[in-house]
Amino acid sequence: xxxxxxxxxxxxxxxxxxxxxxxxxxxxxxxxxxxxxxxxxxxxxxxxxxxxxxxxxxxxxxxxxxxxxxxxxxxxxxxxxxxxxxxxxxxxxxxxxxxxxxxxxxxxxxxxxxxxxxxxxxxxxxxxxxxxxxxxxxxxxxxx
Numbered sequence: 001x002x003x004x005x006x007x008x009x010x011x012x013x014x015x016x017x018x019x020x021x022x023x024x025x026x027x028x029x030x031x032x033x034x035x036x037x038x039x040x041x042x043x044x045x046x047x048x049x050x051x052x053x054x055x056x057x058x059x060x061x062x063x064x065x066x067x068x069x070x071x072x073x074x075x076x077x078x079x080x081x082x083x084x085x086x087x088x089x090x091x092x093x094x095x096x097x098x099x100x101x102x103x104x105x106x107x108x109x110x111x112x113x114x115x116x117x118x119x120x121x122x123x124x125x126x127x128x129x130x131x132x133x134x135x136x137x138x139x140x141x142x143x144x
């Protein structure tokens with residue numbers, strides 16, 4: 001049985017950052033702050049139509065690596081493999097906030113929660129990613 005994965009269709013992204021806002025709302029108790037999102041949009045501020053794809057806004061997502069350098073770097077084994085959604089999740093109760101996972105992530109997709117002093121990463125919202133649901137252009141898809 002194949003698993004669903006989050007995928008980006010870069011040429012559809014318009015840089016609205018709704019994905020970041022929906023992610024931050026879900027993971028930070030309803031707070032709308034794109035800096036708290038576990039997805040990150042790289043914005044290209046040049047104007048004009050027909051920009052080459054490399055000059056467009058683009059979402060950066062956790063690649064759900066296998067093997068996962070972030071999980072391998074964790075000294076307390078706070079990462080748990082969630083086979084139902086094919087991801088590595090962080091057990092917030094086990095995380096000691098050492099940031100070694102963040103340092104090991106080749107995509108810079110581990111976020112440190114400053115209030116809770118724990119690491120956070122995309123957990124696909126438990127299998128129904130809000131970033132996909134609220135993306136108005138279909139730049140984010142969740143498919144097999």
